[in-house]
Amino acid sequence: MNSESTIPSFLGELIKQNSTKLTDADTRILNVLVSDPVRAALENGKEVSSRAGVHPTSAIRLARRLGFKGYPDFRAYLQTNLIERGEDFEHASARMAARLVRAEESGLLASILDGEIAALEQIRNAVSDADIRSFSRVLQTSRRIFVFGAGHAQALSHLISRRLTRSGYDTEDLSNQMDHFPERLVSITSEDVIWLNCFRRPSRVVLEIRKIAQARGAKVLALTDLAGARIKPAPDLHIAVSRGEAGQPQSLVVPMTIANAVILDLAAIDDGYTMRSLAEFKSLRASLAYECQ
Structure with a gap:
């Protein structure tokens, strides 16, 4: 990813900042991402491109146009938005998806245990x-x-x-x-x-x-x-x-x-x-x- 200072914190701002660079294929992919951000944070570039009905590499090209090195970096950005900027996680589907995002690195059971332990530990000070x-x-x-x-x-x-x-x-x-x-x-x-x-x-x-x-x-x-x-x-x-x-x-x-x-x-x-x-x-x-x- 380019310098973090050049990447807006929110997807909407990122899209507006790069609107003049976007192609028709980019627009179709972004429509897919925005319509279901929970699913977007879990899928790879090929899956997103397939849902948008464009070439499998289109998602990669979009990610680079938006300032990322590749789609994995863009996907990490989407995940961060889901996890850290997801308001109160009022919707159960969003909360579930955020947990699945975290589970990808350490495993499902381990991520649940880590979360429980961290939540219990903070009681000491609260x-x-x-x-x-x-x-x-x-x-x-x-x-x-x-x-x-x-x-x-x-x-x-x-x-x-x-x-x-x-x-x-x-x-x-x-x-x-x-x-x-x-x-x-x-x-x-x-x-x-x-x-x-x-x-x-x-x-x-x-x-x-x-x-x-x-x-x-x-x-x-x-x-x-x-x-x-x-x-x-x-x-x-x-x-x-x-x-x-x-x-x-x-x-x-x-x-x-x-x-x-x-x-x-x-x-x-x-x-x-x-x-x-x-x-x-x-x-x-x-x-x-x-x-x-």
Whole structure:
């Protein structure tokens, strides 16, 4: 590639800068690239040329006209645009394609593991023990705990609700009760706490629950990724952490790790309540299993 200073950061700017040099074949290829940038970042020059209906070497000539040494450099440029300048990766297809782009160098499983490890490592600097303790203190002193999450966050909400219930805390997973939402929300009081899990932009339901909690005086805890952090009014306590960079898997392990840390810390401060409840649950489960034999 020529000096980076001569290559605009965005494809649209690059096309405008070189518009007078472009041939009909170039235009056909660019139409193919622009119409499906996700696919364009994965294909080689021959495949792109074939889709455009032009000579197999046309993509190479286009790349050179745009200032690149060859099509591999141009393709790397397209991949960088997809990975680093892909906005919020709102579309699942774009996020998947970005992961496949990264996987080409190190292998699919290795790239996923690298992404998970990197996402977990950054928690050390993003979340403190004090953040975890602030969550567990509120849970310990609440009358009831309501948990809610939509989409991928729903799975985390199920896990939190089950673990807190086994620990002896009166917990309801609102994610499972969408048909009975009004009945459940109308019973919330200032003695209760709502734990919201939100990945990517907050849904309308998340924002409505937050407003209802504020009106009824219930405290709100929020565990979100950076994209889901825009909850208004602001939660009483909020842990926002990256689940991975663009082009990496958006890790569920990160928020699950934080949730597990909160529940473990709760067991450390509730004077043995969690331990006694878990022992009772284990005994009850063993008894029920025996009766079913």
